[in-house]
Amino acid sequence: MTRLKPNLTEVTITVNGEVHQDLIPSDLLLVDYLRQYKALTGTKKGCGSAECGACTVILNGRAVYSCVMLAVQADGMSVETIEGVSDGDTLHPIQEAFLDAGAVQCGYCTPGFIMSTKALLEKNPEPEECEIKEALGGNLCRCTGYQQILDAVHLAVDRMKEEGQQA
Amino acid sequence: MKETRYIGKPARRVDGRAKVTGQAKFSDDVILPRTRYAKVLHSRYAHAKITKLDVSKAKELPGVAAVFTAKDIPNNDKYFRKGTMGDTWVLAEEYVRYIGDAVAFVVADDEETAEKALSLIEAEYEPLPPVVNLREAKKAELLARADREGNVSMPLEVSRGDVEADFAKADVILSDRYVFPSLSQLHLEPNSVTAVYEGGKLTVYCASQVWFHTREDIAAVVGLPEKDIILRPMTIGGAFGARNDQPLPIIASLLAVLTKSTVKMTNTRLEEFVAARPSLQMDIDITVAADKEGHLLSKKTWLLSSHGIHASDNDAVTAIACLRLDNNYKFNSVYVDGTGLYLNHTPTAAYRGFGNPQMHWAFESMLDELAEKLGMDPTEIRMLNYHEGGEVGIHGFIYNNCGIKECMRRAKEIVNWDEKKKHKVPGKGIGCASLIHCSGSRAGKPEFSGTSAWARLESSGAVTILAGECEMGQGIVNVCALIAGEELGVDPLSVKVIMGDTEMCPFSTGTNGSKLTSNLGNAVLFACRDLKKQLCDALREQCGYGPVEMRDGGIYYENNGEFVMSLEQAAYEACCKFSGRPFMGLGRFNPPSELGDRTGYGNLAPSYVFGVQMAEVTVHEDGSFTVDRMVSVHDIGRVIDIRNATGQVYGGVMQAFGAATTESLDLNKEGVYQANTILEYKAPTLLDMPHIDVGFVETHDQYGPYGAKAIAEPPIIAMAPAIGNAIYDAVGVRVHEAPITPQRLREAILEKKKRAAAGEEA
Numbered sequence: 021m022t023r024l025k026p027n028l029t030e031v032t033i034t035v036n037g038e039v040h041q042d043l044i045p046s047d048l049l050l051v052d053y054l055r056q057y058k059a060l061t062g063t064k065k066g067c068g069s070a071e072c073g074a075c076t077v078i079l080n081g082r083a084v085y086s087c088v089m090l091a092v093q094a095d096g097m098s099v100e101t102i103e104g105v106s107d108g109d110t111l112h113p114i115q116e117a118f119l120d121a122g123a124v125q126c127g128y129c130t131p132g133f134i135m136s137t138k139a140l141l142e143k144n145p146e147p148e149e150c151e152i153k154e155a156l157g158g159n160l161c162r163c164t165g166y167q168q169i170l171d172a173v174h175l176a177v178d179r180m181k182e183e184g185q186q187a
Numbered sequence: 188m189k190e191t192r193y194i195g196k197p198a199r200r201v202d203g204r205a206k207v208t209g210q211a212k213f214s215d216d217v218i219l220p221r222t223r224y225a226k227v228l229h230s231r232y233a234h235a236k237i238t239k240l241d242v243s244k245a246k247e248l249p250g251v252a253a254v255f256t257a258k259d260i261p262n263n264d265k266y267f268r269k270g271t272m273g274d275t276w277v278l279a280e281e282y283v284r285y286i287g288d289a290v291a292f293v294v295a296d297d298e299e300t301a302e303k304a305l306s307l308i309e310a311e312y313e314p315l316p317p318v319v320n321l322r323e324a325k326k327a328e329l330l331a332r333a334d335r336e337g338n339v340s341m342p343l344e345v346s347r348g349d350v351e352a353d354f355a356k357a358d359v360i361l362s363d364r365y366v367f368p369s370l371s372q373l374h375l376e377p378n379s380v381t382a383v384y385e386g387g388k389l390t391v392y393c394a395s396q397v398w399f400h401t402r403e404d405i406a407a408v409v410g411l412p413e414k415d416i417i418l419r420p421m422t423i424g425g426a427f428g429a430r431n432d433q434p435l436p437i438i439a440s441l442l443a444v445l446t447k448s449t450v451k452m453t454n455t456r457l458e459e460f461v462a463a464r465p466s467l468q469m470d471i472d473i474t475v476a477a478d479k480e481g482h483l484l485s486k487k488t489w490l491l492s493s494h495g496i497h498a499s500d501n502d503a504v505t506a507i508a509c510l511r512l513d514n515n516y517k518f519n520s521v522y523v524d525g526t527g528l529y530l531n532h533t534p535t536a537a538y539r540g541f542g543n544p545q546m547h548w549a550f551e552s553m554l555d556e557l558a559e560k561l562g563m564d565p566t567e568i569r570m571l572n573y574h575e576g577g578e579v580g581i582h583g584f585i586y587n588n589c590g591i592k593e594c595m596r597r598a599k600e601i602v603n604w605d606e607k608k609k610h611k612v613p614g615k616g617i618g619c620a621s622l623i624h625c626s627g628s629r630a631g632k633p634e635f636s637g638t639s640a641w642a643r644l645e646s647s648g649a650v651t652i653l654a655g656e657c658e659m660g661q662g663i664v665n666v667c668a669l670i671a672g673e674e675l676g677v678d679p680l681s682v683k684v685i686m687g688d689t690e691m692c693p694f695s696t697g698t699n700g701s702k703l704t705s706n707l708g709n710a711v712l713f714a715c716r717d718l719k720k721q722l723c724d725a726l727r728e729q730c731g732y733g734p735v736e737m738r739d740g741g742i743y744y745e746n747n748g749e750f751v752m753s754l755e756q757a758a759y760e761a762c763c764k765f766s767g768r769p770f771m772g773l774g775r776f777n778p779p780s781e782l783g784d785r786t787g788y789g790n791l792a793p794s795y796v797f798g799v800q801m802a803e804v805t806v807h808e809d810g811s812f813t814v815d816r817m818v819s820v821h822d823i824g825r826v827i828d829i830r831n832a833t834g835q836v837y838g839g840v841m842q843a844f845g846a847a848t849t850e851s852l853d854l855n856k857e858g859v860y861q862a863n864t865i866l867e868y869k870a871p872t873l874l875d876m877p878h879i880d881v882g883f884v885e886t887h888d889q890y891g892p893y894g895a896k897a898i899a900e901p902p903i904i905a906m907a908p909a910i911g912n913a914i915y916d917a918v919g920v921r922v923h924e925a926p927i928t929p930q931r932l933r934e935a936i937l938e939k940k941k942r943a944a945a946g947e948e949a
Contacts, residue, residue, distance in 0.1 A: 061216035062209020064424075066375050067456040071865040074375060102209030115207040119199045122830035125838065126660025127206030128376040128424030134207060157874040160865065162375050162425050163660050165837030166873040168830075 031095040035060070036104030044091055050084075051075045053091035054101055062102035062131045066160075073159030076132035077101050083139035083155070102131035105138065113185060114138055114176045121172035125163035133159050137173050141187035146177060193672045193679050194893050197830050201668045201680055202422070202658070211422040214379035215453050217392045222381065222449045223252055225442045226301040228291040228308050229462060230283035233317035233531040233858020234331070237283060241309040242291060248307060250300035253446050255292040260441070261410065275497040275534075277408065277441065282333060283312065284496045285532045286858055287461030292438070294446050317531035317858035321470045321491040324528040331496065331529040340494040341502045341527035343509055345786045347581055348520025353485035357476035361557050365549035366924040367907075368851035369468040369493060371460060371862075372538045373870055374659075376424020378435045378463075379453035382443035389416045391440055394423040396430040396657045397697030398687040401437075408437050409444045416440075420687035426659035427842070428537030431699055432464050432499040460863050465852050466538035467504050467527075468493040469545040473553050481561050481568045483516050490525040492545070495534035500699075501527060503630075504535070508542030510787045512550055514580025515591070515623035515797070516572040521581055531858045537699060539839060539903045543624060544846065548925055551620035551908035555915060565912060566604060569621055569799075570595055576886075580623075583788040584795055590822030590884040591621060591797035597882050598799040598820040607803075616917025619801045620905035625792035626824070626897035627705025627778045627890070630696070637777040638706045639693040642671060642714035644722060644770040646762035648755030650675060651683045652714070655695030656707050658686050661899050662831035663703045667711045669828055670892060674715035676738040677754065701897035704827065705793055708892035709776035718772025725761040725770070726751075779890060793890035797822045798901050800840070802909040806917040810933025813877070814844065814910055820882035824896035832898050836881045839902025845871045847907035848926050 027046045032039060035058055042057060054060045054077065066074035068087050075087040078100040105112045114137050117123070124130050133156060140147060140155040147155070152173050161169060180187065205211040242254040257263050257280035264276050279288045291308055295301035318324045318331040324338040331338050354360065380393040389411055395401040398418050406413045423430070435452055443450040454462070472489040490509055494501040509525040538544075558568040573595075574580060576588040598619065599605065607617050629636045641653040652671055658664045664684040672679030685691060719737050726732045726742060734745035742751040751757075762768065783789035798821040806812040819836050826832050849869035853861045862868035887894035907925055915921050920935040922928075 055216075056218075059218065060209070061212070061218075064213070064376070065215065066377065066424075067865055069456065069864065071456075072375060102207075106208055111204070111207065118207050119203045122197075122200075122834045124200060124203050124206045125662065125831075125834055126374070126376070126423060126425040127202070127211050128213060128374075128422075128660075130206050131209045153873050157872050160375060160870060160872060162373050162427070162842070162870065163838045164834055165839075165841035165879060166876050167837045167879055168834055170873070 029092050031092055033094050034098040036100055046090070046092055048091045049087060050089040050091045050094055051086040054086060060101050060103050064128055064131060066128065071160070073132045073136065074129050076135045076159060078135055078139050081139065081142060083136045102134060105134060113180050114141070114187070117172040117176035117179065121168045121175050123164060123169040123172035129159060129161045133161065133169055137176065138187050141177065141180065145180065145187065191673055191893065193669045195826050195829055198665065198669060198679060198828060200662060200665050200831070201682060201684060202664050213376055213424050214381070214392060214394050214421040217381045217421065219381060219383065219449055222451050223294050223296060223446065224298040224301045225292055225294045225439065225450050225452045226305050227289045228293070228305050228310065230279060230286060230288040230290055232283055232312050232314050233286050233319065234315040235283050235312035236315060237279065237281060237290070237310065238313050239309060239311035240290065244309070245293060245304040245307040248300065248304050250296040251304045252294045252296065254304065255445065262408065277438070284332060287533050292442055294442050294450060319530060319532070319854040319856065319858045321468065321493060321528060324530050325491055325526065331531045335529060338529045339526055340498055340529050341505060343506055343525040344523070345510065346522045348485070350485050350487065350520045350522045353520045354476045357484050358479040359477045359557065359560055360474060361553065361560060362472070362474040363553055363556060364472045364923060365552060366470050367468065367545040367548045368853060368925055369535060370466045370538055370846055370850055371463070371852055371868055372427035372429035372466070373865070373868065374425030374427055374429055377454040377456060377459050378433055380436045380439035381449065381451045382439040383449045384443040384447055387411070387415055389440055389444065390419060391416065391436055392419045392421055393436040394421060394426070394430055395433065395436060396426050396659060396699055398655060398657065398689055399694055400697050402689050404437050405440045409441050411444065418687070418689040420657070423657065423659040427539045428541065428699065429464050430659065431697065432536045456865065457863055460860055462533055464499060464534060464536035467501055467535040467542065467545065469508060471546065471549040473549055475553055475557060477557055477561065479561065481563050481571050483518050483572045485520040486513070486518060488523040490523065492525065492527050493530050493532070493535055494527040495530055495532050497534050499534045500536040501534065504537055504542040506787055508546045510582050511543055511623065512546045514582050514584040515574070515621065517574060518581050532854055539842060540900050541700065543622070543904045544843065544907060547620065547622060547905045548907050551905055552911050552921065555618070555912045564608065565619055566595055566599060583783070583790050585790045586795055587889050588886045589795070589797060590886040591799065593884045594797055594799040594820045594822050595621065597884060598801050598818050601818050601820070601880050601882060602801050602803060614806055614917055616804050616806065616913040616915065617801065618909045618912025618916055619799060620908040620912060621799045622797065622901055622905035624796050624901045624904060625700055626794040626796045627702045628700035628792040629778065629780050629782055630700030630702060635696055636780065637775065638695050638710050639773065639775040640707060640710040640714045641693060642711065642718040642772040642774065644718055644758050646759050646767070646769070648758040649683065650677055650681065651685060652711055653685050653692045654707055654710065655692040656686055656703055657698035659698065661835065662828060663707065665828050665831055666704055666708055670708055670711045671715050674712060675719060677740050701796070701900045704895050704897050705891050706776050706778055708827070708895060710774040712774065712892045713776065714772040714774030716772070717774060718770055721770050721772060722757065722761055725764065726757060729764045730760055794824065794888045794896050796896050796898070796901050798905065800905045800909045802906065802913040804910065804913040804917055806914055806932070808936070810929040810936055812914060812929065812932060814848065816878050816880070817844065817906060818880045819902050819906065820884060821898060821901055822884040822886050823898045824886050824888035824891045825894035826883050826885060827893060827895045832883065833881050835898045836902040837879055839900070840879050840906050841871055841876060843903045843906030844877070846925060847910040851926055
């Protein structure tokens with residue numbers, strides 16, 4: 021049970037394309053809003069202090085750590101989480117590439133990496149290797165040694181270019 | 188090599204889709220109604236007497252269901268694992284003995300209230316000097332535990348062959364000391380548990396590498412029979428040995444039983460550092476004896492290892508550190524004196540490699556020192572002393588195959604070793620190290636070896652593999668699915684693999700010691716063959732089709748190869764004929780191995796894996812350096828899942844790179860870890876990682892499924908000494924204590940200059 025608190029704020033946040041109006045505590049973190057209020061548990065809370073990137077979501081086109089942001093800061097904005105990346109049937113080319121490159125092991129960091137990749141490719145569809153490393157440098161993975169994650173991003177870039185698709 | 192359809196081919200992971208869509212449910216993603224949240228009050232002192240512990244204000248806080256201290260816990264000192272030493276406690280009673288030691292539990296309606304209640308507990312301590320250093324612990328002037336007479340948690344002394352005689356005839360004797368730090372496995376997912384108690388039964392949603400061990404542990408502490416406890420495995424966000432022995436499932440279960448409710452606990456990242464189970468720091472002295480041609484004759488080793496405040500898997504880790512590496516070279520004799528010690532920090536346990544990386548750091552560095560003294564190439568001295576297939580290692584490992592020499596040849600080719608050694612570039616260096624590990628070891632219960640699996644065919648035609656082992660990210664689900672796909676002729680991605688659910692799956696001893704590809708791989712293979720036979724027998728006899736076989740997703744006549752029907756139809760017909768019975772193939776594999784005797788002698792596994800790792804570095808005068816490239820070549824028998832096997836190597840090498848260059852859990856004098864956050868711990872990021880080249884030498888293992896052996900642990904084992912050896916090659920300086928930080932390297936470089944200057948003056 022979550023206790024009612026005196027300090028509630030009404031927010032309007034677009035989550036994965038749907039508009040949500042909620043009365044939320046002012047000190048609620050964005051990651052907790054997504055996980056607890058919206059049951060979008062694909063966004064992970066790995067460290068709670070912006071060190072691991074497992075909580076990465078896209079906020080108005082930018083990849084952000086949702087564990088060090090208040091939900092009220094997202095008022096009037098649009099949040100995209102891992103649950104919004106595929107349509108429930110067809111996977112996004114980035115997701116396909118992660119599967120085909122072997123970029124997934126335990127999978128805990130995967131949503132964060134995919135969101136960081138998507139934010140990058142939306143802005144920069146043909147990034148240099150150093151730009152990819154820069155964009156994903158804030159996401160930690162303890163399983164893959166990053167090599168196959170890097171392969172996956174390159175693969176996604178190539179495929180999306182071939183298909184003329186935008187991230 | 189037999190032609191295969193799926194084995195050895197690139198394949199998507201069966202659990203991949205759930206993981207790229209955010210649908211995979213990890214332990215903290217469990218949200219159940221009427222859940223209470225529990226928090227732990229941890230000691231802030233490494234060693235202290237508890238002088239006051241007043242929980243009355245915390246108890247009065249609205250929303251708090253219960254607060255527990257040691258006196259409220261039945262069998263407080265009974266927190267132990269059956270079969271190993273029981274020497275620990277649930278809550279600290281008179282003394283706290285490490286930072287992170289649990290002093291009190293709070294159970295509340297929500298997380299925030301639980302946290303607030305913690306702050307209302309009045310705890311006062313009288314600090315005592317902590318034992319934080321291995322050499323001091325050995326001296327035992329201070330005790331880490333007042334209830335022990337010394338600080339020795341485990342002594343081990345082994346002597347094989349005539350050590351003194353071999354030393355007497357040696358041409359070269361060399362001694363040195365190496366230190367390898369305690370490390371955090373740093374699985375990215377913090378431990379989280381939801382325990383549901385209702386009417387004498389307990390259901391626990393959590394992560395574990397050892398499902399049935401964890402169930403035993405829970406039963407012993409909460410006082411319920413094992414049959415009334417179900418563990419429901421959630422997706423596991425990495426483990427690397429750390430989840431062999433985690434306290435959280437036990438604590439949450441106990442609190443659920445004591446409060447007769449549903450209790451959830453999730454560790455903070457800080458708790459994952461101070462109250463987890465990191466790896467063992469080791470301080471190793473070695474004296475090695477060789478003849479002038481470079482044959483290794485003998486070796487004496489004195490090893491101190493940090494067990495932390497109580498026994499866990501650390502006994503076995505220390506034993507493996509003491510013995511395993513010796514098997515990789517043709518020694519005449521060896522002596523080892525190993526001592527596991529109590530220190531005032533959290534108990535230590537397994538980390539990928541299980542003690543092997545620590546000893547490899549020491550001895551693989553020493554081998555390079557020896558090579559230099561003898562004027563030999565580092566690869567040459569190793570090649571001279573390696574075993575061949577058919578030989579027996581000094582502690583009883585029987586090699587039915589051994590591809591280590593081929594690994595060395597391949598690795599040398601990849602880095603162009605001979606050329607680079609001939610044409611040295613100032614500041615650049617190249618180094619190698621080799622490794623040995625078990626495949627399919629008898630880790631787990633002494634009286635039990637091997638593992639079992641079911642292959643189930645439902646009336647719908649769905650194939651499910653059930654096994655009691657653990658998928659923690661390493662990809663064993665895929666190995667199972669590929670084997671089932673290969674044997675049954677179905678698409679591996681259509682195979683469902685259920686692992687570790689203690690209600691549905693066969694018993695297992697747990698997932699450690701790189702044992703699943705050999706052991707479970709075989710069990711799944713045999714289960715699928717059994718299933719196939721049962722179904723074909725039923726179709727032939729009871730359904731009247733005559734001799735048929737199962738392949739390519741269908742049933743075919745044995746005599747003319749004509750198609751009879753789809754697998755779905757066959758499953759339905761056979762199932763109906765047998766009153767709805769599903770077809771269950773049972774597979775069991777009992778590896779041809781034995782437990783070591785009291786001295787650790789024995790053939791611990793059906794097979795052994797080998798590898799050679801190399802590094803190239805650039806070192807600057809100021810001690811800063813870059814690792815330019817790492818190469819990791821492994822003999823793992825037949826490769827079953829090429830993409831995952833490669834990923835395992837990349838990941839293990841990265842962890843070794845971290846251990847070699849940045850990571851450590853050093854304690855300060857007060858017993859505080861110098862790193863308590865991921866940033867402070869400095870785990871490698873994408874920006875830090877050098878290029879890695881991976882190679883496989885495919886031997887055929889007679890016991891492995893399709894000839895396969897293990898890969899999970901080997902990649903972490905020898906990369907740290909390879910980097911150390913490369914740095915020596917570049918600047919002629921050795922850092923004996925890992926990690927090789929720029930500061931340490933700079934000191935070593937300055938020291939060398941000072942000595943050179945002093946030498947010139949003299």
